[in-house]
Amino acid sequence: MAGSGFGTNFRITTWGETHGAGVGVVVDGCPAGLPLEREDVQKYLDRRKPGQSKYTTQRKEGDQVEILSGIFEGRTTGTPISMVVYNKDQRSKDYSNIKDIYRPGHADFTFDMKYGFRDYRGGGRSSGRETIGRVAAGAVAAKVLKELGIEIKAYAKAIAGIEVSKDHFDFAEMNNNPFNMPDKEAAKLVQEKADQMIKEMDSIGGIIECQITGMPVGIGETVFDKLDAELSKAIMSIGSVKGFEIGDGFEVANLRGSENNDDFICVDGKVEKETNHSGGVLGGMSDGSAIVFRAAIKPTPSIAQTQKTVNRDLDNVEIEIHGRHDPMIVPRAVVVVESMAAVTILDGVLKNLGATMDNIKKIYGE
Amino acid sequence: MAGSGFGTNFRITTWGETHGAGVGVVVDGCPAGLPLEREDVQKYLDRRKPGQSKYTTQRKEGDQVEILSGIFEGRTTGTPISMVVYNKDQRSKDYSNIKDIYRPGHADFTFDMKYGFRDYRGGGRSSGRETIGRVAAGAVAAKVLKELGIEIKAYAKAIAGIEVSKDHFDFAEMNNNPFNMPDKEAAKLVQEKADQMIKEMDSIGGIIECQITGMPVGIGETVFDKLDAELSKAIMSIGSVKGFEIGDGFEVANLRGSENNDDFICVDGKVEKETNHSGGVLGGMSDGSAIVFRAAIKPTPSIAQTQKTVNRDLDNVEIEIHGRHDPMIVPRAVVVVESMAAVTILDGVLKNLGATMDNIKKIYGE
């Protein structure tokens, strides 16, 4: 069943395997007239590129994107934008030893059971490299949103239990450490932990938080296609994400109604909320506050320690996964989270255009 | 934009407002030949019916379902199953005082901003009563799944911070307390807490957990339509849910790869996992273990305490919400979670039918 597309009015379809010819995306439904050039997309891809520090995979990929359609004289034309990144440094031989073995924590076993066989090289379609298409599409969506005053920022909120502290939170700091952590002190502790993990041939997980500001009120449909439900699917569809929460999230289980409700207040003729426990969404629709959500990211499943597993002949065997793997997924997943949020929000924005007769008449009015 | 439908191959479309004529659902894509009678659906609805204890709203609704189509001589025909529950005890006057006021924690404000006005009676479309359609559809999906050996069980895992203990866990106990809690001792503590809340005109939240057993391996698509992503959207689309996690969920942020990976082992010619940190899903596909997920439920936003808010004229005002509200949402939401899980799993099962040429030939083979 077709399952490589996301979104309705703004729809992206990704394709590609990590050791095939390349990976890419077709972006369908992008409004016409958006100034867009290769560099807009490239700078997003550069944020997820491998080999940026010793804490990410040492695979050498320039990850240079080519835009094959949908742009004319520097602007989007309203037709599909096809983007491709050809694979370069594939080293397929690295993976021949896992050809017939199911790596714990990976999709090898389920892939084989579902499809009868699999492209075993580097995880094939289930590799993190699949997210290149998401990020290229996200770059386009984010640029549309920026023109509407909507901005999306994700960052590492916690890695291996080390949290960004409210007191030291500083967006600018994100670019000064290899972890995308907006807290200098926390990043230092994470670095120590990461060095230790590499030594111990182990890996660590963490939490990514994302803030979306400048939201109009009313984006999101009221029942199944609630904005938070769509965001949840978008984020949970990223490999390695095991949880999603918005606003106070799981903490609401311990709050009273009187604590969790956000009082409304009118300030200078504008309705605001005194707090933001809701995370910017009420009844599935954006409420004008910042949207704040978090994703739980599991530790990289590929570790060099000896693990017990099973092979295709159903023998119990042992496996050690050497190769070029990130000791943690969080830093490179930050821009993927941001991208999927951008795609989701833009789709919601477009869906909302026809919400009222008044809106429609603004466009077909004359 | 249409947003009241869920699912692709098995698709449900709900409709209705809490104080309109009724609420209902159209179930499209149910396989033909399933024995189905009104009672199969009614017993699901009875589990979410109001007025079952003093801890749920005292609104009197028999919630008797009528099946209007899609069944012939006791079996599904493959055509849409339309089901309706007419509203009886509507007491619209209860809500006239909130006609022009935005209740904190509710969708009143966002509804007005999105659509220009709203059916203010009891929350209109955003009332919990909307879930009747989901539960009726879930009853049908669950019956199909049962014939395939798949069973879904949800329960209150925690309310107001009081958790079910592993030692006392007993499914049978769920029916002996008004909270759907599979732990006699925990339920007692919750009851005390709930009595206190009623006295203090406040409300409490909690966590619902859901287990799905008997899953074939390979259900779920590999990229955007991952099984956990679909489940996440399904569950987050239920009003009041603020978080979703699968397997170890947010706890993975603190685990090492060596701890979080589930080793495979072959037992009697069958591949199993020694642990189930993954929650039954690997790479977006079911791995044959039990699927285990949790949803965070916020406390009922309607509380009788005085709250600050804003009215349609943008005056700062105060509000006290009297009426017939549940002091907690968790107990009645249990069957809603179960229902949405059933709909999602069945849709995934149907999507998977054409995964391989071999499958297809099994059906078109002769």
Added chain:
Amino acid sequence: MAGSGFGTNFRITTWGETHGAGVGVVVDGCPAGLPLEREDVQKYLDRRKPGQSKYTTQRKEGDQVEILSGIFEGRTTGTPISMVVYNKDQRSKDYSNIKDIYRPGHADFTFDMKYGFRDYRGGGRSSGRETIGRVAAGAVAAKVLKELGIEIKAYAKAIAGIEVSKDHFDFAEMNNNPFNMPDKEAAKLVQEKADQMIKEMDSIGGIIECQITGMPVGIGETVFDKLDAELSKAIMSIGSVKGFEIGDGFEVANLRGSENNDDFICVDGKVEKETNHSGGVLGGMSDGSAIVFRAAIKPTPSIAQTQKTVNRDLDNVEIEIHGRHDPMIVPRAVVVVESMAAVTILDGVLKNLGATMDNIKKIYGE
């Protein structure tokens, strides 16, 4: 597989069997703020109601619609509009003789093969009565379109080979004959033919033409979701329709490019076409001219003559279909064609809202 829904941004889902409890539709995605009352829908349904003349089935159905949701204080709220018509005069016993026999020209055989069995009463889901949901939804769509200046008019262009003549064409005349024919003379000839058919226990087919005026330019997507492609699916999905053509349709096969091209001309600062061979669509997008399409309608398959066929036991048998059937389908299908056109055009209009950055900024601009 779910197949009872149509449209994306404006989506309708129909349900119901001709001898079940009733038939209906859920309209999802209708913009909020449209004045709508029961009578708006009823007058469309009255146009397809049985028993209006001796040339349509004598089944007695008031076909009174109930609107169960989505309207508040006389206006649409943006939530799903559920509408139902309960079946009254069902006479199921009429059909017991065809329980095990496959009527030629009907869906009995294919239904049984696909689903294993069928609701044999009166064609079940495949009865023309299924179109009630389409017409109710079409009434809503047409009302939205009217507010945007778009009008849709269908009529019988030919019945049994008797064509409306260009010289006598008069829309007003449609209501003066039971055939929805805008030509007094042609209608008279059809009446004679119809009387003869009743005597001879036979039936006749015809052609419905539809004109859509007031179209903005640019409605329709450029590749698969071309406006004419969507219209084609909408119309071909009506039972008994065997062909669809737009503009000069099949006649283009005999035209030269120099004949078939419509020259553009600018009149008073407005671009027009000197002719309308294209039928109002260029490259899948509306071109501002009237959209003109035609549908070929087969003769009613239920005839009282003796026919050869097969029963469920695969015996070769004979069948005579008595009962209350229309000797021709065309007259009552006119409003169904109009309704499906309205649904399709409105969906196209809503899809087009986000075509350009400029459009989007008109709505999110302030």
Added chain:
Amino acid sequence: MAGSGFGTNFRITTWGETHGAGVGVVVDGCPAGLPLEREDVQKYLDRRKPGQSKYTTQRKEGDQVEILSGIFEGRTTGTPISMVVYNKDQRSKDYSNIKDIYRPGHADFTFDMKYGFRDYRGGGRSSGRETIGRVAAGAVAAKVLKELGIEIKAYAKAIAGIEVSKDHFDFAEMNNNPFNMPDKEAAKLVQEKADQMIKEMDSIGGIIECQITGMPVGIGETVFDKLDAELSKAIMSIGSVKGFEIGDGFEVANLRGSENNDDFICVDGKVEKETNHSGGVLGGMSDGSAIVFRAAIKPTPSIAQTQKTVNRDLDNVEIEIHGRHDPMIVPRAVVVVESMAAVTILDGVLKNLGATMDNIKKIYGE
């Protein structure tokens, strides 16, 4: 709005402009385990390649396809198949003279109105070159269908009013003339006509017929997603198609029920129809007979004669379109029709897999 995708369970998304970097398609939902190599696709593309005779455009394009994903060790893996054909002989300068002018019969005007501007080079996205993606996808679908015993054959049935005669019909003859016409005599007459058109700087239209054999009974959904409705949309979405009919098509308007009904007969334990007026579909579902449909193709709108039109400044101007255009569209459209039919039928086949509980149990049975 996204509109470059087609199909649900088997979904194709095309992209590309005629004078951009290339054109392509992503095929999502192809079952795993199908033997597939580049040559399978290339031979379909070769059938629509330009420059094959003087009756088709002289543009020189090798149209060599590259498969970038979804195949491993010679078989489909179940993941998206991305295919691309890079543009070579683009000669953009040919089109500078039409940059600001709206060609009659083309999408120039509607494109500009919808999107505010357009890629004017050679029709951009609305060029016939867009169909390369469709044909590549169709080659894949056709190969799946062939394994199930389903075969699809399209051919030119009439060009410029010259029809294939029943008496001379010979499939083998198709490859002996440049028109894909299965009748030697008719092809000769067409050739004379075509030579005349080239001299007169004009163009001609025609009719393509398509036969699908080996269909299982019951493919197609019963209401909106009828098989003939889906086919109709698929075919009408091909540029230049102005009409679609199935079985007797528009001729049914002149038939009586007693003539148009196909009697069933049981032969050797198999239900057959004595005639095939229905064209292989009853009630939207395949009935086991050959599916037979026709498409009306308009004459090429690009002609070298002087035509009147309008430019972007709304001046009335004259235009002569020189360049490399086909004097007729029919011959190269034959494989496009076949391809869209294949995609539609396969999608229908996959949708039908879950029609009954019995089917489902065949797959999840053990």
